[in-house]
Amino acid sequence: MHQSTTTRPDRVVDDSSLSRHVVVAPGMCSGGSLIFGQIGDWTWEAVAAACHTNVHAARTSEGQPAYLSFYYFHVRGGDVVHPHGLSFGDELQVTSRVFEFGSQSVITLHRLAPAGLGLADAPLDPAELYERPHPDCLYAENFNRWIARSRPSSNRQLSQVAPPDFSYSGLPRLPNSHSPRTLVGRARETGSFYSAGPPGLAAAGPAHTSEYTLDVVRDLNGAGLVYFASYFSIFDTALLRVWRSLGRGDEQFLRRKVVDQKVGYFGNADPGAVFTITVRRWRSTAQPRIEIADMTMCDSGTGRLLAVAGIEIDVDASSADAST
Secondary structure, three states: OEOOOOOOOOEEEEOOEEEEEEEOOHHHOOOOOHHHHHHHHHHHHHHHHHHOOOHHHOEOOOOOEOEEEEEEEEEEOOOOOOOOOOOOOEEEEEEEEEEEOOOOEEEEEEEEEEHHHOOOOOOOOHHHHHOOOOOOOEEEEEEEEEEEEOOOOOOOOEEEOOOOOOOOOOOOEOOHHHOOHHHHHHHHHHOOOOOOOOOOEEEOOOOEEEEEEOOOOOOEOOOOOEOHHHHHHHHHHHHHHHHHHOOOOHHHHHHOEEEEEEEEEOOOOOOOOEEEEEEEEEEEOOOOOEEEEEEEEEEOOOOOEEEEEEEEEEOOHHHHHHOO
């Protein structure tokens, strides 16, 4: 997927859209969460430009810090560009577009396309992401809500409040048929994106439960909150434990291809927190190499739901068939 074009600066496509030419650097790619953190940074940049708000230093009307938090992060991988398939020097055309989603939240859509694909440098049509995605591209959907701490130095009670200069009235509206509110609300209520069981898949073995102690060195961001991309890493840590219990090697885990991944963020945590993560696995009855990991993260002390993840993975067929 390497190209030989020159990096170009970000370009404003219209009042809601940005386009950028990206050369993948070491800090953008790995078998972990680096690409998700990079997409999150692009979301903040796009919202700052579209909403004329200093997202990085926003304040409530009372002067308290306000944060554009991630409430739902959805990624759909393509045949060429997928979350753990990027390498140093790969060149991408990244198109981002921000949509109005109420007075305290926004939806931002991204398309990561191979730079040589030649797609039109135009505002991203939601129908492309939801109805007719290009098979080579990675698409990301970010649902962000403004939050602020209710109590100083505590991450347990976060209020939904937007800064007074948050300007959203001029943004395009996302069609109701594409709204993730129902999907995310159901996941929050049931603790799963697959509460009824994924269609065409059968349960693959018993549920696996493990604990994870919040790492204050790696998991907190500069505001002292659990970093949104750390949730990806924490879920991956639990998933890796499951893979090892099945006799699958670390190299196979690093080669996994994420076809689709959803994360719902329903709570934050303070230093010293311990999480209980439950993983349920489903396998396609038609394609055994396709699996879904249905994952729930709770506070071990209180049982409070913190996050839910659903990961569809294309695994190595020879290893997958030998494991149960």
